[in-house]
Amino acid sequence: MNEGFRAAQGDVVITMDADLQDSPEEIPELRRMIIEDGYDLVSGWKKSRHDPLSKTIPSKFFNWFTTKVSKIKLHDFNCGLKAYKLKVVKSIEVYGEMHRYIPLIAKWAGFKKIGEKVVEHRARKYGRSKFGMSRLITGGLDLASIVFVGKYAKRPMHFFGTWGAFAFILGLIIFLYLTISKFFFDRTGLTQRPLFFFAIVAMIIGTQLFVTGFVAELISRNAPGRNSYLIEEKLGL
Secondary structure, eight states, X not given: OHHHHHHOXXXXXXXXXXXXXXXXXXXXXXXXXXXXSOOSEEEEEOSSOOSOHHHHHHHHHHHHHHHHHHOOOXXXXXXXXXXXXXXXXXXXXOOTTGGGGHHHHHHHTTOOOEEEEEOOBOOOOSSOOOOOTHHHHHHHHHHHHHHHHHHHTTOHHHHHHHHHHHHHHHHHHHHHHHHHHHHHTXXXXXXXXXXXXXXXXXXXXXHHHHHHHHHHHHHHHTSTTTTOOOOSOOOOO
């Protein structure tokens, strides 16, 4: 799909599955919504699906969870029938199994006008479904990756530094509490208290997260797209 996007030309790009469950008759209306209504991306919604419950129930959960996390109000992220402005597909990169999250990838790239259209869904005649329970796990991992990269790709220290500082300060507070407790209230040795080991682990993890944040900042600052932003129109100033 990514290679197809690179080769695509024209004002509107349409994608659809090859298993004949999508109807080509939907294409003119999808194109009209892009050209006339001004949408950046229009996703199909298979409102009436001809699939077994083993596929529709996990799909409903997947779409509900993705909507909550992404804040994009779509009913069917998995639908392969979608329409895009050309500049959308030229501004995003799709890899692995990220195709189901193209609306979210487009949103992070700056394209906010995302809509959907109820489309016809036909019963499968050829081939077999590639959907399985494993996709719920891999799909969740992909979603976490996209959300993390979208929010913190250009400021990784904000994530690692925040959690690193929290873990280190928590461990330090516990360590100080145990030290004061030993000398003034309880003569029990520090190493005999389970909290002591918890404090040590928390401070070590906090330090590691902080160092990870510094390393991530060094890497991101040398990335070619560090200060690349998608701008609708540049004025000749």
